[in-house]
Amino acid sequence: MTEFDTIVDRLRTAGKILFVTHARPDGDGIGSGSAMTISALLAGKEAMFLIPDALPETYAFLPPAPPASAEDFNRLAQWADLIVIVDTSVPAQLTGLDFSAEWIKAKTVAVDHHVTSGDIASVLWTDPTASAAGIMAGELIKALNWPMDERCAESLSAAVLSDTGWLRFSNTDARSLRALADWTLLGFQPDRLYRKLYQNDRPTRIRLAARALSSLELLEGDRIAVMTLRRQDFQQIGASADETENLVNEALRISSVVIAMLLVEQDGQTRVSLRSREEANVAQIAAQFGGGGHARAAGLRSSDDPDSLKTKLLGACAAPVVTWGRPSRASRRA
Numbered sequence: 001m002t003e004f005d006t007i008v009d010r011l012r013t014a015g016k017i018l019f020v021t022h023a024r025p026d027g028d029g030i031g032s033g034s035a036m037t038i039s040a041l042l043a044g045k046e047a048m049f050l051i052p053d054a055l056p057e058t059y060a061f062l063p064p065a066p067p068a069s070a071e072d073f074n075r076l077a078q079w080a081d082l083i084v085i086v087d088t089s090v091p092a093q094l095t096g097l098d099f100s101a102e103w104i105k106a107k108t109v110a111v112d113h114h115v116t117s118g119d120i121a122s123v124l125w126t127d128p129t130a131s132a133a134g135i136m137a138g139e140l141i142k143a144l145n146w147p148m149d150e151r152c153a154e155s156l157s158a159a160v161l162s163d164t165g166w167l168r169f170s171n172t173d174a175r176s177l178r179a180l181a182d183w184t185l186l187g188f189q190p191d192r193l194y195r196k197l198y199q200n201d202r203p204t205r206i207r208l209a210a211r212a213l214s215s216l217e218l219l220e221g222d223r224i225a226v227m228t229l230r231r232q233d234f235q236q237i238g239a240s241a242d243e244t245e246n247l248v249n250e251a252l253r254i255s256s257v258v259i260a261m262l263l264v265e266q267d268g269q270t271r272v273s274l275r276s277r278e279e280a281n282v283a284q285i286a287a288q289f290g291g292g293g294h295a296r297a298a299g300l301r302s303s304d305d306p307d308s309l310k311t312k313l314l315g316a317c318a319a320p321v322v323t324w325g326r327p328s329r330a331s332r333r334a
Helices: 003-013 027-042 070-079 102-106 133-144 150-163 174-185 190-198 203-214 231-237 247-253 282-287 306-316 329-333
Strands: 016-020 046-050 082-086 108-112 123-126 217-219 224-229 259-266 269-276 297-302
Touching: 003 082, 003 108, 003 123, 003 133, 016 027, 016 070, 027 046, 027 082, 027 133, 027 150, 046 070, 102 108, 108 133, 133 150, 133 174, 150 174, 150 190, 203 224, 203 231, 203 247, 224 247, 224 306, 231 259, 247 259, 247 269, 259 306, 269 282, 269 306, 282 297
Parallel strands: 016 046, 016 082, 082 108, 108 123, 224 259
Antiparallel strands: 217 224, 259 269, 269 297
């Protein structure tokens, strides 16, 4: 029996299910968890969705109810027959949630499309070929024959479209397109979702983007782009941390840039978002600093200040992680 089959069986037999996604949640984590919660409720299960961090305003329309917080975890872990982690399997990304107890691990399964993983669940289904955890969540719902409505379809679509950059990123594939077509038949409307996700910014988001772009440094023959947002930027603008999502992608609009970095200073830490073209594997760079992700999109956190961390990151941008110039045949297939 595969990990997929085992998780399907445990979802089918559980009466009370707690769905959990990672801290600093993105569209994929929120959309996947929301969709599975909605579908479980439609199937007659008792279900809750927990996010260990603040719910970004951009995605507030997705969950079926205000999600539970980290403070509720111990109570809900005892209540649940099954805990399902979506879009991560790394303990460090579940801030404030303690999965170390054996009785919690025994009732926990994880569904993740990232390469990096940890010892956090009794069953772990990872599929790095999936463009998003939303694809995997949709396949679980289909295998379970659980009901899906328009809300569920919109949540799954938000998951996939956010992680594929609205089908612009290299992880977009036929599997994703087929799933989106099926969800459109359920009432998902791409134009409405696009407006909700990308045409609903506060003025502070635009001002924060301007600060990030004004900090742009082009290094290594314009092949590495570094942007930095410091604590005072947020204070002066009145912006929140979740308004930095996807800002790092702006640097990849420059044709010469192979690696884009956004360093964000907040709460005594520096958070780094990494993006790349096919010549570079930023997951390998992030892994050197305890982070992780995908070959083209990764991230990490550090106690170093932005300037010190930038120096270390630039040192990590070396072969075989980066193949400057045209990608090899092997990298094209990766």
